Amino acid sequence: MGSGGSAQSKNSTKKHYVSSLPNCNAMYKKAAIKEVGGFDERFVVGQDGDLNYRISKKGNKFLYIPNAKVLHHRRGTFKSFSVRMFKYGVWMAELFKKHGEFVRWYAFLPSIAILFAVILLITSIKFFIPSLLLLALMAVYFILVFITSIQVTYKMKSKYGLFTLFIIPVQHVAYGLGFLYSFTNSPLISKDSSCSDI
Numbered sequence: 001m002g003s004g005g006s007a008q009s010k011n012s013t014k015k016h017y018v019s020s021l022p023n024c025n026a027m028y029k030k031a032a033i034k035e036v037g038g039f040d041e042r043f044v045v046g047q048d049g050d051l052n053y054r055i056s057k058k059g060n061k062f063l064y065i066p067n068a069k070v071l072h073h074r075r076g077t078f079k080s081f082s083v084r085m086f087k088y089g090v091w092m093a094e095l096f097k098k099h100g101e102f103v104r105w106y107a108f109l110p111s112i113a114i115l116f117a118v119i120l121l122i123t124s125i126k127f128f129i130p131s132l133l134l135l136a137l138m139a140v141y142f143i144l145v146f147i148t149s150i151q152v153t154y155k156m157k158s159k160y161g162l163f164t165l166f167i168i169p170v171q172h173v174a175y176g177l178g179f180l181y182s183f184t185n186s187p188l189i190s191k192d193s194s195c196s197d198i
Helices: 030-035 046-058 078-099 109-123 131-155 159-183
Strands: 016-018 062-064
Touching: 016 131, 016 159, 030 046, 078 159, 109 159, 131 159
Parallel strands: none
Antiparallel strands: 016 062
C-alpha cells in the first residue's frame, strides 16, 4: 500500500525484469542515458521516474538483482517524511503534464480519494447515505493499512513495523495533496520542454 508495487519493496530472491527502479538503487548503461538526452534537471524530485519512463519508451528494460545491496538514509520524523511525500505528489503531477500520461499507474489514486472524501463529507451535511459510505470506505482503508502494518512488522521482525499504521495514511494524504497542489498552480514544466544533456 505504500510502495505502489515498486521492485525494491517486494524482496524477491530471483533476478527479473521490472518496469522501473529508483535511481538511488540502480546502475545504468551510459548509452541508454545519452540516447534519451540525459536527466531532465528541472525535476527536483521524480527525475528517476522521468528518466526511466523515457528509457523504457526506447525499448530498454530494467533488471532487478536481489543480491545487489544499497544502504539509504531515511527521514526520521513524520514532518520531514510528509514534506517529502508532498513533493513527490507535486512532481508526479508535473511528470503527467510533461508526458501527457501517467508514468506510474497509481499516481492519481490518493488525490482522487481525497476529493471523493471531501465530496462525501460535504454531501453528508444534507444526506445520511454519503456519511455511511464515507465511514465504510474509511473502515476498509484502515483495515488494509492494519493488515499491511502486520505484514511489515512480521517482515522486519520488529515492533517498529507498527509505525506503518501512521506512516501509510500520512504518505497517502501528503502525496495526494501535493498532486492536487500541482494542478491548482501554474505548471513548473511544460510538456514540450526538451531535456538537458548530461
